[in-house]
Amino acid sequence: MTSPLTFTFRPLDPLTDAELLHTWVTHPKAAYWMMQDAKLQDVERAYMEIAADEHHHALLGLRDGEPAFLMEYYDPAHRELVGLYDPQPGDVGMHFLVPATHRPVHGYTKAVITAVMAHLFEDPRTARVVVEPDIANKAVHALNEAVGFVPEREIQKPEKKALLSFCIRDHFEKAVHG
Structure with missing residues (x-):
């Protein structure tokens, strides 16, 4: 039996990590990240x-000390969703990006989103995680549901047209630990 995937996190350094990020966000499989035509300087500037x-x-997100994925989190009362829903205290918005690979590992992306969610819920102030993926991104909707997100409505x-979804701590725990 293989051991479960474990990840650690470190702050992104916009200058030293921009080249790696550029390869991730401009890959055709990262189309929903909406940076397909970004130049290296655009990625540096954005981050x-x-x-x-x-x-x-x-x-x-690091696996064995090596960059494995990107995670962003934000205060939806101030970024991304301002005016699109009524934020509650403890809401945290989230995005994650797993880079394309030539050798996909079954269950890897689910392990990543599970690690991202666990990391967010480590903060006792986090009451609910909010996501707003593109309505057409069916793969991420399935992943979100697998970790406890409940869709609320299209916005x-x-x-983009997005699917506003929420995950409270109890739903995450039940989805992941049964």
Whole structure:
């Protein structure tokens, strides 16, 4: 039997990590990240803005000390969802990106989103995680459901039609641990 995947997190460094991120976000499989045509400088600039923003944060997920995925979390009362729903105290918005690979590992992306959610819920102030994936991104809807998200409704963001979904701590625990 193989051991479960374990991940650690570190803050993203916009300058030293930009080249790696650029390869991830511009890959055709990262189309929903909406940075397909980004230049390296665009990626640096975008993540420098996040690094300077008190309401938006980017982390690299590491596997065996090596970058394995990107995680962003934000305060939806101030970023991304302002005016699109009524945020509650303890709401945290989340995005994650698993880079494309030539050798997919069954269950890997589910392990990543599970680690991301566990990391967010480690903060006792986090009451509910909010996501707003593209309505057409059926694969991420299934992953979200697998870790306890409940869709609420479709919303129109400036860049996409999205499925607003929420996950409370109890739903996450039941989805992951039964």
